[in-house]
Amino acid sequence: xxxxxxxxxxxxxxxxxRRRDWRVVAxxxxxxxxxxxxxxxAAELPIGWKDVQAPGSYRLERRDDEARFGYAVGxxxxxxxxxAPSARLLQIERANESFEVVKNAAETKRxxxxxxxxxxxxxxxxxxxxxxxxxxxxxxxxxxxxxSFVIAVNCGEPAANCFCASMGTGPKAxxxxxxxxxxxxxxxxxxxxxAGTDEGAELLAELPQQPAEKADTTAAEKVTDAARKRMxxxxxxxxxxxLLLANLEHERYDDVAKRCLACTNCTLACPTCFCTxxxxxxxxxxxxxxxxxxxxxxxxxxYSEMHGxxxxxxxxxxxxxxLIHKLSTWHDQFDTLGCVGCGRCITWCPVGIDIxxxxxxxxxxxxxxx
Amino acid sequence: MAQTxxxxxxxxxxxxxxxxxxTATRQDTYDTWTLELEPVNGAPIVPGPGQFNMLYAFGVGExxxxxxxxxxxxxxxxHTIRAVGAVTKALCAAEVGTVIGVRGPFGNxxxxxDAKGKDVxxxxxxxxxxxxxxxxxxxxKNRKDYGRFVLLYGARTPSxxxxxDEVKSWQSNYDVDLDLIVDAGDTDWKGKxxxxxxxxxxxxxxxxVAKGFIVGPEIxxxxxxxxxxxRDLPAESIYVSMERTMxxxxxxxxxxxxxxTLICRDGAVYTWAxxxxxxxxxxx
Amino acid sequence: xxxxxxxxxxxxxxxxxxxxxxxxxAGCAQNVHFDExxxxxxxxxxxxxxxxxxxxxxxxxxDVPNKKPVRVDTVEPGQVLGWAWLIPPYQWNYDVTxxxxxxxxxxxxxxxxxxxxxxxxxxxxxxxxxxxxxxxRLQATRLRLLDIYGTDSH
Numbered sequence: 023x024x025x026x027x028x029x030x031x032x033x034x035x036x037x038x039x040r041r042r043d044w045r046v047v048a049x050x051x052x053x054x055x056x057x058x059x060x061x062x063x064a065a066e067l068p069i070g071w072k073d074v075q076a077p078g079s080y081r082l083e084r085r086d087d088e089a090r091f092g093y094a095v096g097x098x099x100x101x102x103x104x105x106a107p108s109a110r111l112l113q114i115e116r117a118n119e120s121f122e123v124v125k126n127a128a129e130t131k132r133x134x135x136x137x138x139x140x141x142x143x144x145x146x147x148x149x150x151x152x153x154x155x156x157x158x159x160x161x162x163x164x165x166x167x168x169x170s171f172v173i174a175v176n177c178g179e180p181a182a183n184c185f186c187a188s189m190g191t192g193p194k195a196x197x198x199x200x201x202x203x204x205x206x207x208x209x210x211x212x213x214x215x216x217a218g219t220d221e222g223a224e225l226l227a228e229l230p231q232q233p234a235e236k237a238d239t240t241a242a243e244k245v246t247d248a249a250r251k252r253m254x255x256x257x258x259x260x261x262x263x264x265l266l267l268a269n270l271e272h273e274r275y276d277d278v279a280k281r282c283l284a285c286t287n288c289t290l291a292c293p294t295c296f297c298t299x300x301x302x303x304x305x306x307x308x309x310x311x312x313x314x315x316x317x318x319x320x321x322x323x324x325y326s327e328m329h330g331x332x333x334x335x336x337x338x339x340x341x342x343x344x345l346i347h348k349l350s351t352w353h354d355q356f357d358t359l360g361c362v363g364c365g366r367c368i369t370w371c372p373v374g375i376d377i378x379x380x381x382x383x384x385x386x387x388x389x390x391x392x
Numbered sequence: 393m394a395q396t397x398x399x400x401x402x403x404x405x406x407x408x409x410x411x412x413x414x415t416a417t418r419q420d421t422y423d424t425w426t427l428e429l430e431p432v433n434g435a436p437i438v439p440g441p442g443q444f445n446m447l448y449a450f451g452v453g454e455x456x457x458x459x460x461x462x463x464x465x466x467x468x469x470x471h472t473i474r475a476v477g478a479v480t481k482a483l484c485a486a487e488v489g490t491v492i493g494v495r496g497p498f499g500n501x502x503x504x505x506d507a508k509g510k511d512v513x514x515x516x517x518x519x520x521x522x523x524x525x526x527x528x529x530x531x532x533k534n535r536k537d538y539g540r541f542v543l544l545y546g547a548r549t550p551s552x553x554x555x556x557d558e559v560k561s562w563q564s565n566y567d568v569d570l571d572l573i574v575d576a577g578d579t580d581w582k583g584k585x586x587x588x589x590x591x592x593x594x595x596x597x598x599x600x601v602a603k604g605f606i607v608g609p610e611i612x613x614x615x616x617x618x619x620x621x622x623r624d625l626p627a628e629s630i631y632v633s634m635e636r637t638m639x640x641x642x643x644x645x646x647x648x649x650x651x652x653t654l655i656c657r658d659g660a661v662y663t664w665a666x667x668x669x670x671x672x673x674x675x676x
Numbered sequence: 677x678x679x680x681x682x683x684x685x686x687x688x689x690x691x692x693x694x695x696x697x698x699x700x701x702a703g704c705a706q707n708v709h710f711d712e713x714x715x716x717x718x719x720x721x722x723x724x725x726x727x728x729x730x731x732x733x734x735x736x737x738x739d740v741p742n743k744k745p746v747r748v749d750t751v752e753p754g755q756v757l758g759w760a761w762l763i764p765p766y767q768w769n770y771d772v773t774x775x776x777x778x779x780x781x782x783x784x785x786x787x788x789x790x791x792x793x794x795x796x797x798x799x800x801x802x803x804x805x806x807x808x809x810x811x812x813r814l815q816a817t818r819l820r821l822l823d824i825y826g827t828d829s830h
Contacts, residue, residue, distance in 0.1 A: 587816040
C-alpha cells in the first residue's frame, strides 16, 4: 500500500494517533539539537533545520526549504524509549525475618516513534535480537517494544559521519517499520508513504492522500540513491570480523588510547549498545531496596570490576572491547553486527575518534603485511 | 511493531531473588565460610554440577557463587564463599535462620556424562575446590562408571585448604588418587610443597582417555592446562570454569563477555581449546 | 631391583652422558636410605653430596626465628636433591628432612666436582644438567610469588 502525502498531512498523522490516546514521540529542536520527545503537533518537527556533523562536532543550521526531516540523526536514539536509561525492576522489602519481592512489570502507553531513520530501524532489530531474541527475554524491553509503532523516514540528508551504506542498513529502510515515508523536495514538497504492516495500512487509510504515481516512486528512489552515493563506502565490513580478531594486540590501540578519554559518550549515544548495570539501591531506613537496571558502559573500570581488580584496566583494552564487540564479536554472540553506521559515536566523541579511521588503520597494516 | 517475537523465559522471574533460609554454617578457613540453604517456601532448585547461583544479601547486593552441594544425596543448596567484598562479607556473616536471596541455577555443567568410561583428572586451586565438589560426588557415587580418578588440590598454605578432612575421607573411602600441595607449609604439613603443576607429571591417568576439570584463578588454570597438555591431554579434553563480572546471569547485561562468548550464557564451563587463545590476550 | 648403573643411566638428569662419564658417576654412587623424620642435611653444612630420590619424599625447611620452620619445597621420587655441591660456596641452603621412608642414590659430590675441574667436558655436561634443575626450582618459586590461588571467588 503506497500513497503520496502533502506536508500538511503529517499533522493528520499526529492527530489520528493522539486521538487513539497514543504517545507520539518525534524529532524536535531543543537545546540547539534535534532530540526525540513527545509532540502534540507536527509543527514541533524540526522544520527547515539541518544538522552539520563532523568528528566531535554537531550544529544546527537553517535550511533554505521547509523540510521536516532535513537532518541526519541527533544525539539520542530510540534506545531511550525501548531500553530505558533507568528502570526499576524489583522492590525488595523486609518482611518478618525474610523479604518480599514486588516485580515492577513495565506498563507503557502505546507509543508511535515518528521519524525513525533506517539505521535506527536496523538498531532496533539488533536490540530485539539481543534483548528478546535469546533464551531469556527482557520483559521491560518487550513491553515497550510491543507497544511501539514505527514510522520510519528514509534518509535524504546523510551527515558527514554517516556510513549506513557501508553497513547495509540504509539510507532506505527495507523492513522493520509499520509505515515508511520518503520526503521529496524536488520542487513539489511531498512524501511517498508505504505501509509495512496491516496496522500501518490502517493508519494510512485514515490520512488525506493522493495516489502514488510512477513519478513519485522514481523521485523517492532518487532521494535515497543520491544519499547512498553521497556517503559512499567508508567502512569495508566484508572481512572486518576476522580482521579485528586477527589483530587484537594491534599497535593502533595504543594510539587510540592516547586520544580516548574513556568518557562513555559513544556507548551512550550508540543505538545498539545494550550493556546495563543491575544495581541494588538501598533505602536509608534499611527496610528495602530497589533493584534498578541502568545503562552501563564498557569504557568504565567498574564495568569489568571483580574483587581484586578490573579485567580491563587500560583504556586501550576498553576501546578494543567496544570496537571488536561492534564489528566482530557481536556477530559471534548474536549473529548480527553491532554497528548500523549512524555515526553518533564519531560526532559525539569529544575528541572526534572515528571508528572508520580506526578500522582502516588496522586494515592498512594488515594489507601491508599480506 | 513489525516483526514476530518468540516467546521465551522471562528475565524478570529470573532476576527475582527467592528467599532461602540458612540452615547451617561452617567456617572453612580464616576467610571462607560454607552456607547450607533451604527454601523458605516450596521445593529447592536442583542445579547441575558446574552451575552457579546469584546470591543476594538483603540490602547489600548480589554475587555469582558456584554450587558446591552434593546433589547425589542432598537437595540442600551448598555455597562456599570467600569474604572478599561487601556482599560476600555479608553472606559469610549469615547465621542459621538468616534469609538470603537465591536465583539460578545459571550456566552450563561439567561434562560428567561425556566423561563416563574415561579417566577423570580434577585439579583445584584454593577455593576452586567447592565448584568441583558436585562433580566429585557424582564420580564417587558412580565410581564404576569411570576409569581412574585423580584429584589434585593446591593452595597457598595448608590453612587455605577447604574441606581438608572431607577430601582426606574421599581418599580413605573411595578409589581416588589424591595429591595435595601448598606453596609453603610448616613442618606439620605432610603433603607436598611447590607449584600445583608439579603434581601433574606423575599423576596416574591415560591422556588418550582422560577428561581434565580445572577450577582456580585464571593464572593457575593456565599453568595447569599447559602442564596437562604436556602430558598429551588434548585441549579439547580439558575443561575450565571461567569467571568475569556478572550482573544479570541471563545473558542480557553484557558484563561477562570475553571476546565472542558470554560466560553466563555459554559457560561458565569451557574447553581449554575454546578459551586458550582468548585468555592469552591481555585484558580481553 | 634395578642395578645402580641402570638407575643412573635412566635418570633424566644424566641422560645423554657418554658411557665413560656414566661409569665414572656410578663409581661415586651408593644406595642409601633415611627413616621418616631423619635429617638429611642441615642449612650451612658443607654440601659434598647430592641424591637421586628413588622412593619417598623429602622436605626443604627454613628455620624462622620465633615461628615454626617454613616448609618451602618438597622433592619427590625421580628428582634430584641438592645442587649446592656444584656451586660455590658448596653449602646446603635448607634443612632437609625425610618426611617418610626414603630410598635414594647418594653421589660423592666432592669427588665429582674435582673431576669436573680437570675434565671440562664432564663439567660442562653436569653444569648444563644441574642448571636445568636449578632453573626449574627458580621458575616454580617465582610463579609462587604470583600467589596464584589468591584472587578466586568461586
